[in-house]
């Protein structure tokens with residue numbers, strides 16, 4: 099039973115592409131909810147993940163990275179980020195440390211403050227991620243700079259990858275979580291349906307297995323998810339997905355010589371989907387070409403943007 103000192107609320111994680119937002123959410127939840135790849139802009143839609151302990155429940159909203167919109171898809175991604183700020187009780191504004199060109203990007207920090215944080219009217223917890231890449235001195239100088247520039251509710255340096263300062267981050271959020279009862283049951287990990295995670299897993303494998311523009315041009319739609327085990331436990335669940343690309347050449351790359359590349363993609367995705375849902379599945383992937391889908395409003399809408 100939650101105690102009277104229980105806290106619950108929504109925290110949005112916002113920052114540039116590749117800052118480590120998804121890594122942080124996965125580390126806090128101790129499971130892999132958001133896809134993580136070394137390539138920027140892998141997260142396209144907002145993803146919720148729910149953290150629980152005896153004192154608090156935090157519903158984290160992971161967001162697509164903030165960048166200059168180059169096409170309609172990016173505009174839709176940025177709208178998803180704006181929405182999460184509106185829903186947040188507290189915002190985790192993440193800035194990644196880097197090894198080259200100074201410890202962090204001050205220009206981006208200014209943009210984040212002017213275009214996103216100032217107007218949100220929400221308490222800000224400034225988080226420098228990737229603290230493993232810089233010295234302690236660089237960390238405290240960066241923290242002092244942001245304290246002065248943003249006047250946030252709290253500032254701290256963490257390493258999502260190495261698990262450094264994560265309990266401290268949770269404590270920094272606590273004062274801003276307004277509810278004294280949990281919103282979700284203790285075993286709920288996300289508010290998104292299984293289907294969503296299935297498409298995200300396939301998207302992640304595309305990012306990991308293919309080079310150049312193919313991952314950015316690919317979208318995954320789950321056309322059918324038939325839970326056949328319920329009637330007959332010996333039958334595998336059937337999952338049929340379309341992988342949408344923009345050009346025929348991309349389709350050829352996805353399929354590969356004698357279908358070898360597509361086979362590899364299917365195997366990698368199936369293994370992880372089975373881990374996620376805890377049952378064997380039969381995964382079918384169909385590659386479809388939809389020219390310029392990232393620029394077309396109606397297609398974007400039909401893919402959930």
Ligand SMILES: Nc1nc2c(ncn2[C@@H]2O[C@H](COP(=O)(O)OP(=O)(O)OP(=O)(O)O)[C@@H](O)[C@H]2O)c(=O)[nH]1
Nearest residue numbers: 115116117118119120121139140141163257258259
């Ligand atoms: N050295 C170091 N690398 C990290 C840390 N956290 C994340 N990374 C790496 O940074 C890369 C990007 O991580 P993500 O979690 O996908 O970043 P993101 O901000 O969600 O990226 P987008 O999907 O582009 O918005 C991955 O290669 C991570 O392994 C950290 O604390 N230290």
